[in-house]
Amino acid sequence: MDDMYREVILDHYKHPRNYGKLEPADISYEDDNPLCGDRIRIDIRLDENDRVKEAAFSGKGCAISQASASMLTEEILGKSLDEIKQIGKEQILELLGIELGPTRLKCALLSLKVLKAGAYGITDADN
Amino acid sequence: MTDSLDLSNLRADFPVLAREIKPGVPLVYLDSTATSQKPAAVIEAMNNYYRLSNANIHRGVHTLAEEATALYEGARERIAKFINAKSAQEIVYTRNTTESINLVAYSWGRANIKAGDVIVITEMEHHSNIVPWQMLAAEKNARLVVIPVTDDGELNLSRFESILEMGPKIVCLTHMSNVLGTINPVAQIAEKAHAVRALVLVDGAQSVPHLPVDTQSLGADFLAFSAHKMCGPTGIGVLWGRKELLEAMPPFLGGGDMIRRVTLTEFRVNDLPHKFEAGTPAIAEAVGFGAAIDYLVSAGMGAVSGHEREIIAYALDRLEEVPGVKVYGPRAERKGGVAAFTLDGVHPHDIAQILDTRGIAVRAGHHCAMPLHERFGLPATARASFYLYNTQAEVDRLVDGLYEVKKLFA
Ligand SMILES: Cc1ncc(COP(=O)(O)O)c(C=O)c1O
Numbered sequence: 379m380d381d382m383y384r385e386v387i388l389d390h391y392k393h394p395r396n397y398g399k400l401e402p403a404d405i406s407y408e409d410d411n412p413l414c415g416d417r418i419r420i421d422i423r424l425d426e427n428d429r430v431k432e433a434a435f436s437g438k439g440c441a442i443s444q445a446s447a448s449m450l451t452e453e454i455l456g457k458s459l460d461e462i463k464q465i466g467k468e469q470i471l472e473l474l475g476i477e478l479g480p481t482r483l484k485c486a487l488l489s490l491k492v493l494k495a496g497a498y499g500i501t502d503a504d505n
Numbered sequence: 506m507t508d509s510l511d512l513s514n515l516r517a518d519f520p521v522l523a524r525e526i527k528p529g530v531p532l533v534y535l536d537s538t539a540t541s542q543k544p545a546a547v548i549e550a551m552n553n554y555y556r557l558s559n560a561n562i563h564r565g566v567h568t569l570a571e572e573a574t575a576l577y578e579g580a581r582e583r584i585a586k587f588i589n590a591k592s593a594q595e596i597v598y599t600r601n602t603t604e605s606i607n608l609v610a611y612s613w614g615r616a617n618i619k620a621g622d623v624i625v626i627t628e629m630e631h632h633s634n635i636v637p638w639q640m641l642a643a644e645k646n647a648r649l650v651v652i653p654v655t656d657d658g659e660l661n662l663s664r665f666e667s668i669l670e671m672g673p674k675i676v677c678l679t680h681m682s683n684v685l686g687t688i689n690p691v692a693q694i695a696e697k698a699h700a701v702r703a704l705v706l707v708d709g710a711q712s713v714p715h716l717p718v719d720t721q722s723l724g725a726d727f728l729a730f731s732a733h734k735m736c737g738p739t740g741i742g743v744l745w746g747r748k749e750l751l752e753a754m755p756p757f758l759g760g761g762d763m764i765r766r767v768t769l770t771e772f773r774v775n776d777l778p779h780k781f782e783a784g785t786p787a788i789a790e791a792v793g794f795g796a797a798i799d800y801l802v803s804a805g806m807g808a809v810s811g812h813e814r815e816i817i818a819y820a821l822d823r824l825e826e827v828p829g830v831k832v833y834g835p836r837a838e839r840k841g842g843v844a845a846f847t848l849d850g851v852h853p854h855d856i857a858q859i860l861d862t863r864g865i866a867v868r869a870g871h872h873c874a875m876p877l878h879e880r881f882g883l884p885a886t887a888r889a890s891f892y893l894y895n896t897q898a899e900v901d902r903l904v905d906g907l908y909e910v911k912k913l914f915a
Pocket residue numbers: 538539601602603604631633634679681682683708710711731742873
């Protein structure tokens with residue numbers, strides 16, 4: 379628990395990478411964590427081969443959810459939608475480098491949930 | 506009755522308070538608004554019940570059944586006395602505050618609310634005093650009207666006056682907010698509601714554990730509360746209602762115990778309060794509830810609320826000295842022992858997580874009051890809440906912890 383706020387997590391929280399919105403974007407999706415009300419939106423632009431050219435996230439949340447979103451938007455650059463669909467919980471935890479209890483796991487996985495809904499073509503950004 | 510609490514002895518009554526969260530890091534439990542800790546007397550009463558007297562209640566003639574019934578009903582008598590009810594028949598056991606409110610919305614509501622009728626709630630309610638009324642209003646095409654909350658975290662009483670002109674059928678409000686700590690002027694509101702013949706349901710989940718509550722001067726027609734927030738076990742709560750009202754209401758759940766006589770085509774309901782207690786109830790929990798009442802009576806509710814007044818005043822002073830901390834709700838003299846706060850630049854979840862590493866248990870989130878958080882434009886708050894066993898030294902540890910959080914996020 380003590381190292382949950384590792385330097386790298388705090389760094390991503392204080393200096394989020396790819397923070398903002400892409401308008402227009404090829405894929406946009408937004409969702410919240412009903413437990414804490416955190417909300418995250420992810421926008422993606424694809425290149426001619428349908429690989430991620432640009433990714434951005436916006437929204438508010440705790441250090442864990444913001445850091446995981448920030449890391450995820452770096453991680454998916456150059457990936458195809460099929461590759462994105464393969465990303466699992468373990469990879470997110472690996473990126474964060476920490477172990478999490480059930481409540482905080484939801485914070486960590488919110489951005490992945492949003493990203494996957496987008497990748498699977500659910501488009502309702504106000505959902 | 507004593508005028509102040511002897512904390513050194515009292516803390517020893519609660520076994521969990523001796524716990525260390527990690528070696529050398531003692532627990533600082535600041536989450537009693539969610540659920541209180543339990544004194545050994547309550548744990549032992551439930552244990553003894555199972556070891557010595559366990560049986561199903563009512564209708565049994567053997568010794569254990571008689572003992573179990575006496576314990577179950579004896580607890581009801583003490584609860585009645587605790588809130589100065591006119592009779593134990595006015596005490597209906599439920600699972601918790603939520604079920605008590607649902608019972609009224611379902612039984613009284615479905616019999617009395619018609620299309621176009623007005624049901625009043627407030628903006629500071631817990632979801633348990635919002636959703637049952639939304640469900641009823643949707644089903645009956647009734648109107649749900651909301652008393653707003655002022656910037657200071659109090660009910661806007663002038664808006665309430667104009668709402669009264671709509672001729673509401675029932676006004677449902679919390680006695681004490683579980684976020685802002687606001688203690689609402691129930692008697693004053695009830696007098697006005699009764700003048701237009703509206704009933705008043707009071708959510709006492711936070712008031713009955715923390716303040717002396719007297720149903721004969723409160724002004725309410727219904728009062729709901731939970732044992733687990735007042736030193737008792739989970740799984741049992743109470744609906745208190747004025748006898749005439751409970752008598753006129755149709756039953757809630759059907760089954761054993763709530764009937765006087767059943768044929769294959771019809772039934773006759775049992776007397777109060779059994780009419781509302783279908784099926785085998787939470788017997789051991791009632792026994793534990795009775796022990797919790799005894800415990801609070803011996804501490805003295807005046808002393809409990811006095812202690813909390815002191816500690817919240819101290820906590821607000823100390824919290825407000827931390828740069829970036831904002832506490833929501835009224836000033837200390839107008840509220841109970843609850844401090845919901847934010848810290849600039851740090852999400853409440855992170856605050857709670859870091860405090861946990863220092864053994865400090867606070868809650869983070871919307872505390873089942875999303876509309877209230879929306880009112881203040883907040884997705885979430887961190888909340889420290891106090892009970893009879895908390896000390897000023899624990900407030901100091903909270904504040905030290907917050908400085909640690911600030912350092913980490915600076
Ligand atoms: C003001 C208030 N009302 C209702 C409730 C619901 O209580 P329970 O969950 O015991 O039904 C709570 C507890 O969280 C509360 O604080």
